[in-house]
Amino acid sequence: MDDKILALFQLCDSNFPTGAFSHSYGLESYIQEETVHNVETFSQWLQVFIQEQLLNSDGLACHLVYQALEDEDFQKVWKLDRMLTVQNLPRETREGSMRMGERMLELVQSLYEIPALLPYRKRITEKQSFGHPAIVFTMVAHNLGVSKSTTVLFYLYSVVSSLVQNAVRGIPLGQTAGQKIIREIQPVLVDAATAIGQLGEEDFGIVSPGIELSQMRHERVNIRIFMS
Amino acid sequence: MEQWTGVLHLNAEDRKGKTVAKNVYYQGAFKVMRPIYHDDSGRACYYLLNPGGGYLDGDRYQMKIGLGENAKLTLTTQGATKVYKTPNRFAYQESEISLQAGSYLEYFPDPLIAYQNAHYKQKNVIKMHPSATLLYSDIITPGWSPEGERFSYKSVQLLNEIYMDGELVVYDHLHLKPALQNIRGLGFMEGYTHLGSMFVVCKQMNPSFLDQLYSLLDKNTLDYKVGLSLLPVSGFTARVFANTTQVIERIFSEIHRHISHEWFQTKQYSLRKY
Numbered sequence: 248m249d250d251k252i253l254a255l256f257q258l259c260d261s262n263f264p265t266g267a268f269s270h271s272y273g274l275e276s277y278i279q280e281e282t283v284h285n286v287e288t289f290s291q292w293l294q295v296f297i298q299e300q301l302l303n304s305d306g307l308a309c310h311l312v313y314q315a316l317e318d319e320d321f322q323k324v325w326k327l328d329r330m331l332t333v334q335n336l337p338r339e340t341r342e343g344s345m346r347m348g349e350r351m352l353e354l355v356q357s358l359y360e361i362p363a364l365l366p367y368r369k370r371i372t373e374k375q376s377f378g379h380p381a382i383v384f385t386m387v388a389h390n391l392g393v394s395k396s397t398t399v400l401f402y403l404y405s406v407v408s409s410l411v412q413n414a415v416r417g418i419p420l421g422q423t424a425g426q427k428i429i430r431e432i433q434p435v436l437v438d439a440a441t442a443i444g445q446l447g448e449e450d451f452g453i454v455s456p457g458i459e460l461s462q463m464r465h466e467r468v469n470i471r472i473f474m475s
Numbered sequence: 476m477e478q479w480t481g482v483l484h485l486n487a488e489d490r491k492g493k494t495v496a497k498n499v500y501y502q503g504a505f506k507v508m509r510p511i512y513h514d515d516s517g518r519a520c521y522y523l524l525n526p527g528g529g530y531l532d533g534d535r536y537q538m539k540i541g542l543g544e545n546a547k548l549t550l551t552t553q554g555a556t557k558v559y560k561t562p563n564r565f566a567y568q569e570s571e572i573s574l575q576a577g578s579y580l581e582y583f584p585d586p587l588i589a590y591q592n593a594h595y596k597q598k599n600v601i602k603m604h605p606s607a608t609l610l611y612s613d614i615i616t617p618g619w620s621p622e623g624e625r626f627s628y629k630s631v632q633l634l635n636e637i638y639m640d641g642e643l644v645v646y647d648h649l650h651l652k653p654a655l656q657n658i659r660g661l662g663f664m665e666g667y668t669h670l671g672s673m674f675v676v677c678k679q680m681n682p683s684f685l686d687q688l689y690s691l692l693d694k695n696t697l698d699y700k701v702g703l704s705l706l707p708v709s710g711f712t713a714r715v716f717a718n719t720t721q722v723i724e725r726i727f728s729e730i731h732r733h734i735s736h737e738w739f740q741t742k743q744y745s746l747r748k749y
Contacts (some may be wrong), residue, residue, distance in 0.1 A: 451648070
């Protein structure tokens with residue numbers, strides 16, 4: 248099992264070039280408005296982001312996509328790809344996720360031969376699907392034989408670790424402070440992954456209005472280091 | 476099959492430039508008044524009524540609205556939607572809206588006021604032709620309690636789904652649970668008390684229109700905060716935070732005025748309420 252986990256680690260690495268380093272998911276709007284300016288305020292923001300957006304969208308999608316792959320129900324996977332995209336109302340985060348999904352898909356196709364990736368890529372090329380990193384990640388994890396709960400937890404971790412690196416650059420925070428945040432957020436991620444296990448499709452896509460509004464307002468941030 | 480507390484079905488069609496009801500059916504605690512024609516555009520305006528005055532424990536409402544080709548309709552309520560406390564079962568409203576080619580629907584319900592311990596769920600499903608136009612808005616207030624305490628409701632859940640050519644194109648899901656969330660805080664309402672949402676789907680939308688709206692609305696003020704973004708189909712969404720219903724209504728009215736003027740060369744009329 249160790250070799251499977253190690254293989255999934257590669258995708259969680261914040262150096263894995265999917266473009267996640269250029270997306271702040273609206274954090275930059277808070278930084279510019281100075282409501283997020285230190286470790287404390289960032290940790291507060293991160294917790295809301297995880298519990299009120301990441302959990303109900305990307306996190307729940309991992310869970311549902313994994314289930315659909317178990318059932319070999321690809322129509323369900325394509326449906327979730329669409330739901331993930333159209334529930335993402337702020338244009339920058341929506342288009343950012345599509346780009347990251349496509350980039351990740353290309354990358355993992357050069358690393359693995361996974362049957363599910365082929366029709367997904369074809370659908371994206373033909374504009375029938377949009378592309379999302381949560382789906383690509385789950386396809387790889389499922390193919391590796393990693394469990395569903397580990398897949399969800401590792402995906403949440405991958406998003407959060409990139410986001411903390413971005414906060415370290417953007418706010419800015421010290422490198423040690425960043426690592427401390429990643430350490431302290433781990434129980435929150437474990438709880439989120441457990442909570443996701445109890446959710447169903449009817450819970451999908453619930454967003455926190457503040458985080459979403461800040462993602463929309465990011466389009467108007469003039470001097471920026473992030474694309475969303 | 477569970478019973479509905481109130482049912483309303485309304486189908487409207489265009490007859491020589493004037494929109495008229497093809498059939499109207501209502502039952503129980505849901506009613507619609509005779510249409511009003513505010514101008515000579517042929518657009519019919521219907522006011523929805525809840526004769527019971529508010530939603531009670533376990534109430535279930537169903538609305539089905541259909542617009543035929545080129546029909547034009549404004550739909551609004553006569554007053555705020557009040558949801559009283561629901562000790563046993565949540566109150567529920569679902570709406571199914573179907574818009575055929577070239578049709579135009581404005582659906583602007585009054586704000587939602589959820590009382591102390593109220594649990595409310597609402598689902599709107601809109602199926603539209605790519606050439607149809609939809610303008611929709613809703614406003615969630617911090618509710619009401621006898622002690623004047625805000626956010627004392629238990630749960631407010633609003634779901635909007637828009638389909639075009641059978642494909643889901645917009646999915647909007649809010650679920651406010653004040654007892655479990657730091658609702659006034661960072662990431663939620665950011666210190667504000669009222670939340671407004673607007674969806675506009677229209678083939679005439681273009682990115683520069685969004686720039687115009689931003690310069691019109693995005694003032695340096697503490698009274699409100701507005702976010703606008705393009706949808707994956709031709710259209711946009713707006714979210715507004717404020718501390719009163721009136722401020723959000725003013726912003727939505729401004730957007731409505733701009734759309735009427737720029738896209739339809741018509742003057743906006745006010746929805747007079749008595």
